[in-house]
Amino acid sequence: MSNESRRSFLQIATACIGGLVSLAAGIPLIGFAISPAWKKGESQWVDVGTVDRLKNSRFKKVNYTFTAKDGWVKATKKRSVYVTDAGNAEWSVFSRTCSHLGCLVRWDESKESFLCPCHGAVFDKEGAVVAGPPPEPLQKLEVKVENGLLYVKEA
Amino acid sequence: MKQFLNDRLPLDGVMAHLRKPLPKHINLLFSLGSLAMFLLLLQAATGAFLALSYSPSPDHAHNAVTYITNEVPFGNFVRGLHHWGASAMVIIVFLHILRVVLYGSYKAPRELTWVVGVLLLLVTLGFGFTGYLLPWDEKAYWATVVGIEISSTAPVLGDVVAKVLRGGAEVGAVTLSRFYALHTIWLPWLAFGLVGLHLFLIRFYGSSGLPKNTSEDMKTGKPFYPDQVFEDVVGMLILFGVLACAALFAPVPLEDVADPTNADYDPRPEWYFLSLFQLLKYFQGPFEILGTFVIPTVGMLLLLFLPFLDRSERKVLWKRPIAMTVTSVCVVAIVGLTILGATAPKLETQEETAQPTDEVQQVTPTDTEPEATEEEDVFDFQLTEEEIEGAKEVGEESQ
Numbered sequence: 256m257s258n259e260s261r262r263s264f265l266q267i268a269t270a271c272i273g274g275l276v277s278l279a280a281g282i283p284l285i286g287f288a289i290s291p292a293w294k295k296g297e298s299q300w301v302d303v304g305t306v307d308r309l310k311n312s313r314f315k316k317v318n319y320t321f322t323a324k325d326g327w328v329k330a331t332k333k334r335s336v337y338v339t340d341a342g343n344a345e346w347s348v349f350s351r352t353c354s355h356l357g358c359l360v361r362w363d364e365s366k367e368s369f370l371c372p373c374h375g376a377v378f379d380k381e382g383a384v385v386a387g388p389p390p391e392p393l394q395k396l397e398v399k400v401e402n403g404l405l406y407v408k409e410a
Numbered sequence: 411m412k413q414f415l416n417d418r419l420p421l422d423g424v425m426a427h428l429r430k431p432l433p434k435h436i437n438l439l440f441s442l443g444s445l446a447m448f449l450l451l452l453q454a455a456t457g458a459f460l461a462l463s464y465s466p467s468p469d470h471a472h473n474a475v476t477y478i479t480n481e482v483p484f485g486n487f488v489r490g491l492h493h494w495g496a497s498a499m500v501i502i503v504f505l506h507i508l509r510v511v512l513y514g515s516y517k518a519p520r521e522l523t524w525v526v527g528v529l530l531l532l533v534t535l536g537f538g539f540t541g542y543l544l545p546w547d548e549k550a551y552w553a554t555v556v557g558i559e560i561s562s563t564a565p566v567l568g569d570v571v572a573k574v575l576r577g578g579a580e581v582g583a584v585t586l587s588r589f590y591a592l593h594t595i596w597l598p599w600l601a602f603g604l605v606g607l608h609l610f611l612i613r614f615y616g617s618s619g620l621p622k623n624t625s626e627d628m629k630t631g632k633p634f635y636p637d638q639v640f641e642d643v644v645g646m647l648i649l650f651g652v653l654a655c656a657a658l659f660a661p662v663p664l665e666d667v668a669d670p671t672n673a674d675y676d677p678r679p680e681w682y683f684l685s686l687f688q689l690l691k692y693f694q695g696p697f698e699i700l701g702t703f704v705i706p707t708v709g710m711l712l713l714l715f716l717p718f719l720d721r722s723e724r725k726v727l728w729k730r731p732i733a734m735t736v737t738s739v740c741v742v743a744i745v746g747l748t749i750l751g752a753t754a755p756k757l758e759t760q761e762e763t764a765q766p767t768d769e770v771q772q773v774t775p776t777d778t779e780p781e782a783t784e785e786e787d788v789f790d791f792q793l794t795e796e797e798i799e800g801a802k803e804v805g806e807e808s809q
Binding site: 316356359360364386387 | 420467468477552555556558559560569570573574576577578579580582583587630669672673674675676677687691693694695696698701702710756759805
């Protein structure tokens with residue numbers, strides 16, 4: 256084998272070994288870093304109060320907490336929603352998270368609208384977009400009533 | 411000692427290189443790059459010391475920053491230097507880039523120097539974005555929520571990027587840990603690597619000089635060391651003096667601890683992201699992506715590849731009308747949007763009135779401890795065991 260072909264072989268072998276080690280180390284490292292992308296959260300029903308106390312609510316602001324896993328922490332999560340039943344026991348619970356970029360909307364009684372303090376989004380009392388940047392309506396949470404308690408589904 | 415080192419290291423060669431003359435007419439604007447590097451070192455130094463008393467967890471971060479501010483000797487000063495240093499770095503890097511554009515210093519053969527410089531601008535903004543979550547106050551939390559949501563609007567990979575940044579579905583303990591790692595390990599490594607490459611390229615190609623310089627002028631100016639270095643050091647001294655005064659006399663804000671249910675808070679980012687924040691207001695519905703993704707991404711790509719788009723050899727500004735117009739429009743737009751964002755009125759709402767005090771408005775599920783809030787119109791109320799049993803009985807009776 257000539258020196259030239261021997262050196263060509265060494266160059267290719269060095270590149271292959273380097274590539275192999277990079278892949279063997281790189282794939283698990285990247286997987287480690289981006290693993291949250293495919294991790295699915297667990298949904299759970301969380302009670303937000305007794306039906307008796309919430310009935311006849313008109314966009315009542317309700318804050319509640321629940322326990323959920325956040326990485327290695329069993330964290331107490333805080334949520335804020337608007338509850339309404341319009342007096343007919345047909346419950347609607349609106350998430351206060353603006354569908355634009357996640358700020359918390361506020362119900363304005365005089366305008367009968369949800370207003371977002373960040374980019375001026377306006378939602379009507381059904382949660383539909385009236386003005387501003389959001390491409391989607393306000394999220395309505397799934398609800399159920401059991402044993403006199405109103406539950407919302409936390410995804 | 412000097413002889414010992416000279417025998418072993420090429421010190422004479424390094425000194426001879428540093429004493430090479432710069433182009434003629436080098437002015438104060440050529441110190442901006444050195445000032446940016448000084449600020450990076452100052453941020454690294456103050457950050458390293460702040461990290462001694464910081465804890466990246468939602469339970470402790472805010473208390474740690476309060477402790478640094480109020481109890482650690484010189485803590486308020488060191489935090490002030492770091493805080494105002496971050497703002498100064500954005501300004502200095504912006505001015506440095508503007509100087510390079512106006513003097514046409516990005517043109518061949520310095521395209522790579524420019525590309526690395528724009529990457530350093532992105533790293534600087536990355537430092538800002540990851541850094542202001544760390545105090546875990548209201549501004550930190552909400553600006554991060556909005557910032558990450560912006561990334562989620564990117565097509566195809568937006569949601570993945572947002573989840574990777576957050577470390578999950580929402581901003582929490584994992585997010586804070588990730589941002590801390592990015593801010594103190596990933597970005598500094600990247601920054602110092604890029605600065606090293608930037609400096610190598612600058613020394614390799616030499617200073618671009620002024621557009622009016624003749625080829626003779628390019629090698630007959632003052633030497634880099636000690637003349638230019640002295641001017642740079644004086645600039646650093648003045649800059650440090652300004653930052654020290656700001657740290658001493660302008661307290662760094664620390665808002666209340668982050669509360670994901672506090673809708674009374676009007677989220678606003680740091681001033682250097684206000685232009686983007688304001689821009690988002692103008693694109694509605696299906697056009698949202700123009701403000702969140704298309705304009706910032708296209709703008710940054712145009713900036714990155716500027717030397718490959720502008721291939722002309724002309725450097726004098728008045729002979730480059732397109733470059734001058736585009737630069738002016740961009741600067742006016744960024745400054746204008748920042749002012750509009752900073753002066754935008756806060757939202758005033760008339761929320762529901764006459765809430766009876768015995769109403770349940772804050773409740774806690776039966777298996778968790780309540781978290782007290784101090785909102786005026788939200789009454790803390792935890793369901794007792796008796797109430798829960800009572801509610802269950804009511805439910806059973808009604809069935």
